[in-house]
Amino acid sequence: MAVRDVIALTTADFRDRVRRPAYAVILLAAVALGYLAAPEGDARWVVMYIGEYRGVYNSAYTGTLIALTSALWLTLGGFYVVRNGVSRDRSTGVGQLIAATPMPTVRYLAGKFLSSCLVLSSMVGVLAVTALILQLARGEETAVEPVALLTPFVVMALPLVAFTAGMALLFETVPLLRAGLGNIVWFVVWMVVAIGGQSPDALFGGIGVHEVAASMAHSMTAQGIDMTGGGFSLGLVYLDEPLKVFVWDGLDISAGYLAGRLAMVLLALLVALAPALWFTRFDPARRHGPAPEPFMPMASGGGHHGIAAPVRPEVAAPAIRSLPAPERGGAYGRLVAGELRILVQGVSRWWWLGVLAIMVAGLALPLGAVTQFVLPVGWIWPVLVWSRLGTQRVEYGVDGILGAYPWSRRRLVAEWGAGVVLTLLTGLAPLIRMLAGGDTAGASTCVAGALFIPSLALAMGVLSRTHRLFQAFYLLWWYATINGIAAVDVMGAVRENGAPAGPGPLLVTAGAVVLVAVTLLTGAARRNVRT
Amino acid sequence: MLELIGITKVYPGNKRAVDGVTLRMEPGLLGLLGPNGAGKSSLMRIASTVTKPTSGQVLFHGADVVAKPDVLRRTLGYLPQDFGVYPNLTSREFLGYLAAAKGLSARSAKTRIDELLQLVNLTEAVKRPLGKYSGGMLRRVGIAQALLADPQVIIVDEPTAGLDPEERVRFRNLLSDLAADRVVMLSTHIVSDVESVASDIAVVDQGRLLCRDTPEALLRRVDGQVWELVVAADRVAGLQHRFLISRLARTAAGVRVRLLSPAPPGPDWVRVAPDLEDAYLAVINFGAGQTAAVR
Structure with missing residues (x-):
């Protein structure tokens, strides 16, 4: 038996x-x-x-x-x-x-x-x-x-x-x-x-x-x-x-x-x-610690875990036909903000304290240490958050709703924009220091890197629909960078005679553009063959 | 307004989920009835531009929305059968994000979300993350998002699943109200969901449209063919073998049996007025063009 x-x-x-x-x-x-x-x-x-x-x-x-x-x-x-x-x-x-x-x-x-x-x-x-x-x-x-x-x-x-x-x-x-x-x-x-x-x-x-x-x-x-x-x-x-x-x-x-x-x-x-x-x-009642149970998409007739206090419906509801017709326009900024909120949803305060510490270190340490150590730390810290890009809609079952929403490509671009904002945030202090120190080549590479990394995460997320591919791949990539392999350095961390030794900012940006294009095409292809 | 013309959907493995269905819809509520696996959800996903049909056309005001889905999506409210939410967002944050995705202005979004949260009775729960909502509350969030952009077409797939009886009534009334000047397409396998509100009913089974009619016309199909009698419990199995039973209810005197038959099943049977469930069962079991038959 x-x-x-x-x-x-x-x-x-x-x-x-x-x-x-x-x-x-x-x-x-x-x-x-x-x-x-x-x-x-x-x-x-x-x-x-x-x-x-x-x-x-x-x-x-x-x-x-x-x-x-x-x-x-x-x-x-x-x-x-x-x-x-x-x-x-x-x-x-x-x-x-x-x-x-x-x-x-x-x-x-x-x-x-x-x-x-x-x-x-x-x-x-x-x-x-x-x-x-x-x-x-x-x-x-x-x-x-x-x-x-x-x-x-x-x-x-x-x-x-x-x-x-x-x-x-x-x-x-x-x-x-x-x-x-x-x-x-x-x-x-x-x-x-x-x-x-x-x-x-x-x-x-x-x-x-x-x-x-x-x-x-x-x-x-x-x-x-x-x-x-x-x-x-x-x-x-x-x-x-x-x-x-x-x-x-x-x-x-x-x-x-x-x-x-x-x-x-x-x-x-x-x-x-x-x-x-x-x-x-x-x-779930025997769960230890604050880690939430993975959230299950809702099926008809099904409920979610957790205890919900009942909210009693009132029989008399306001008449829907009396609601004013909504105006449209000027929504893109809020869409990016919404994507950013979704991207960092559930992130702990400790993580944000880590971001703050990286910023303080970036502003306080000598420029050499900032480019060599603080920037790589700043751009490994969000790896778990980046890996959410391109995966969360499927993971939480929200694509069931969003499949019938207009402008799907705009949403993907907004999601990418949210990733770029987060990347710039964790690399902000090194960027400021490079600009203040006249290191324009380093700053350009840093900005290009801030475009490239979320592009890579989004492309891998959309292609694989899992966090793990980006997490594993980026860790290898980052490890190679901090070990001085200039060919893969998109941050400007590997230096020769004080200047970034890796691919130039234009090449890195071009890589980002290609990845975003792949993401948009994949999204469109997925939609076309959707069953 | 919204036309589905010759829609066929064949999934990998040659599974034909929808087979040559044509439906033309004007403002009003169309109830799509059918058993589980009949192809209702596939048809709803095609109508809402989520899935492309293998063949056939979906037209909105004459425009081909298979080729250009955004034409319909801008003015569509869609509530799928299965959907998820971001569990760490509150209902207001989630709806705010969806309003932005629909392109609503900030002012409009705020006003609309406030009103919709009140409409679906979630004002007391707006500060709670969605991960703490019950199934019924989440379905109400789903209903609210479907109404965000003042849609001209509303497509709702099994919308009342998970709602308690009071909420079901309320939601049905809401849809009925909306259907006055909008196309509302509602799929369900629960006949009572559409009985009181649908102006039109389409019955599908095995991917095919069996019939489309008004509720009154459907009832006329089985008029005079529904019978009731309280019988001893040991007679039920034999009756089930011979007739299409539409309802059984245990009483102190035995089992009240309601069945469909073109002729009286026996001397003591009482002819009763048919309801939509009787008509639906007759269509599903005997086809659209036939009356109830003795098995």
């Missing part, structure tokens, strides 16, 4: 998730990443190498390469796909139906965990097939060894996706981590796992790289290859010259290594089931 419950829940949840567009998007991204990870022999980039060498694309090397890169991707992108299992039950009301059944919370959590594991494992499975295709396509070694090809996916990728599934469930049941903040926290956790997990001392073997590197080094030494050219590296790198190749026949998996991977799966299971201690089974 218990097993049947869990299997039924797992199956239903798995079916629902893989039929969602996000599944296909992340899967396609994973396949594309796999393709990128195993380029042609004369390519000028590489994802995994050791010294001046990479392995011949045989089954063992291709399988390991794709397994490691996909594991890294699925722990990030996959997390955002599977982290809504419980919240979907909450928002659709299915949770309350399940809560009224005798199914114990532990079984519910086990079903959700297994479903998430299945979703991510199915992606791993597709990537294993991709690895096979890539090995044959590259043609460096056409003999396929199934065990060597698949073993890395089983021992490296699967424990990591189990860990990701467990953490996603944990995040969903902790009120503070349930919403957008959890997405950001996970990004930080992922960075720690991706970097710290390559260490020889990483818990449970980390992401499994260390043993792979040691085995490859051993093979190279055995083949008489000089190892002074550098160590093992996992991550996209551009090359001046194509790499030389060596033959690697795969990892000899030790019992200790295998035990570490099994321990990681057990840890994932424990993490997933631990919320049984505090999970409230969708009972």
Whole structure:
């Protein structure tokens, strides 16, 4: 009975998730990443190498390469796909139906965990097939060894996706981590796992790289290859010259290594089931803290959560026909104001205090520190608010009403305008300082950035109809910026000789215009094919 | 004024939700009746420009609103069956935003919102965020937004769902009042919602328009074919098998059965005056061109 419950829940949840567009998007991204990870022999980039060498694309090397890169991707992108299992039950009301059944919370959590594991494992499975295709396509070694090809996916990728599934469930049941903040926290956790997990001392073997590197080094030494050219590296790198190749026949998996991977799966299971201690089974009366329950669009005959004091209707109502006909005109400013109010609805006072602190720091610190630190902080602070752009109408079901309202494009532009106002607000102090300090190039880039970032958020929101795409993408973008990658700096934070080193303000503005155009076209296309 | 001509809507999977429906509407209230899944909501969404038809035309004062929907949207009040609100906004803020989206001037918006909040009895709740409203209160917010811009066309889909009986009566009267000089299109599967207020009734089923008539003409279709009798409870199953039962009511003496039959079902049955529910059931079960038949 218990097993049947869990299997039924797992199956239903798995079916629902893989039929969602996000599944296909992340899967396609994973396949594309796999393709990128195993380029042609004369390519000028590489994802995994050791010294001046990479392995011949045989089954063992291709399988390991794709397994490691996909594991890294699925722990990030996959997390955002599977982290809504419980919240979907909450928002659709299915949770309350399940809560009224005798199914114990532990079984519910086990079903959700297994479903998430299945979703991510199915992606791993597709990537294993991709690895096979890539090995044959590259043609460096056409003999396929199934065990060597698949073993890395089983021992490296699967424990990591189990860990990701467990953490996603944990995040969903902790009120503070349930919403957008959890997405950001996970990004930080992922960075720690991706970097710290390559260490020889990483818990449970980390992401499994260390043993792979040691085995490859051993093979190279055995083949008489000089190892002074550098160590093992996992991550996209551009090359001046194509790499030389060596033959690697795969990892000899030790019992200790295998035990570490099994321990990681057990840890994932424990993490997933631990919320049984505090999970409230969708009972709003047992909710802790001020975090509101996600709001459900209203269906006929349905009501909302919360307690509503009755307002007794009076039978005698004023005659509607006596109301004066309304005048039109001059509404655009109020529309932008309305969009701004919707954008920041429910934002806490603490968030606004943070904005104030950023402004004070922007006005008080030296200009160099303002451009290098305060502006990037000011333009990461609203990431959760920006990510609402383009999503809220669908999220709250207001599009049911607005679908019959005129001037839909004007509303989208007003929404974009609200995003720009918010961006300018959080970047206002640095902008003032740049203008006061005569840094016109920096100020121009800052203004262009204030146009670009909300454009990106709106485009991603309208395209994906979810907050998570922008949150994940922008965090990567911002991380690259603060690490000094000038090519992606739209803020003017990366400097060379005191001047912004990134794309010029005209280029950034042009990017914003393109994104807004994409948004408007997408909105129009959605309307035209609406069912 | 508003014309739906040969409207067909085919959803992916070849599901034909609306099949060649033609409706021409002038000021007055058209009640669209049909069972769940009949295609009413699809038709309402097409009439309100939210959904494009697969084929057919929607004309407003002769203008094609499938190609240029804003022609109708500027003067349309639409209340969908399912809708949401921004939960952290108050009703005044939400309606203020929608008034701006409709292009109303600031002065007009303020006056209109005040009046509409009074009309739908929400003046006492204006400071509460919408997330704290009950289902009925939210539906009243939906009604208010539909009336924001003094619409010439009002399309309301299952508008009384979630309202208590007193509110239902009030809302029906309001629509009846509005229909004096506006097109009002109301869809429902509850016959009593349109019985007292509709000047015209269209019955749809399986995407097709079965009939369109005045309430009086619909009643005439089943005149003399509605019968009542109090019977023992164990006879009900047999009657249900043979006749179209329109109502059952348990009484101290047994079960009062109301059924449709062209001839007396038995010696003691009493012929009664039909109501719209009888006529609707007859149309749905036996088609528009036929009288009630014995099963």
